[in-house]
Ligand code: C2E
Ligand code: MG
Ligand code: MG
């Protein structure tokens with residue numbers, strides 16, 4: 001009977017894979033359509049300095065407003081867009097959108113844009129960034145590009161591309177820090193100005209002494225290397241207070257706000273009036 005079970009399992013797995021493939025194809029086709037039909041929009045999530053309750057930057061996060069299926073998260077369509085290569089177009093569009101939006105923000109507020117690993121296969125990535133900045137009129141040092149360790153791993157000439165981008169005056173930020181294989185090694189090799197601690201650390205910060213020790217170590221390291229440190233995924237006052245106790249004051253998370261359309265955030269750009277959560281500097 002174990003044979004029958006095994007056979008059953010094999011069929012079940014391949015059916016599941018078949019479904020995933022079908023879904024991926026559907027997303028790909030629909031995504032191309034959505035792009036042309038203006039169903040894609042950029043939301044923003046602030047990074048707040050918890051000592052002053054001011055927004056220091058806002059991260060552009062793509063949303064797909066699907067006419068029948070509602071809001072589709074980038075976790076579903078970005079990986080598909082990466083596989084098909086459509087992320088090149090999508091990413092360029094998101095960057096243009098973000099730079100144009102940021103142009104009208106207070107000059108002390110930066111904009112952060114995620115760049116997918118696949119975009120580094122683009123030979124003219126740095127030129128594309130430079131052209132986008134020129135066209136929008138945004139000062140290069142107001143733009144942060146968020147990359148992940150995957151980017152640093154997969155792409156051959158990533159070093160030279162990052163240096164070209166840095167030479168434009170654009171700031172590089174290492175996203176989802178601590179989830180990869182050799183996070184510390186990358187800090188030595190690449191010119192990053194900012195590190196964003198993955199949100200899994202905030203989630204475990206209160207109950208896990210191990211996680212607390214790791215956050216302490218990252219904080220000390222960032223200070224010694226003069227790298228800005230952001231805690232992602234802060235959802236509670238206890239997590240906020242813990243980060244403050246480790247000298248981490250740049251906070252991005254649902255505690256302040258979920259990603260929102262720019263119109264809703266504009267009134268908060270000068271001061272976080274609706275929910276000032278201040279912590280005192282250590
Ligand atoms: P990411 O760059 O690490 O962005 C942070 C994600 O964490 C966002 O998810 C944000 O909504 C979520 N988040 C922020 N604070 C909290 C919190 O307190 N609790 C929880 N549970 N989640 C929080 P989102 O918007 O769904 O985006 C997911 C990922 O999709 C992003 O992760 C990024 O990798 C990718 N993505 C989004 N927009 C773009 C884009 O324009 N280009 C590229 N290449 N990737 C994008
Ligand atoms: Mg990011
Ligand atoms: Mg992140």
Ligand code: MG
Nearest residue numbers: 175176198199
């Ligand atoms: Mg992430």
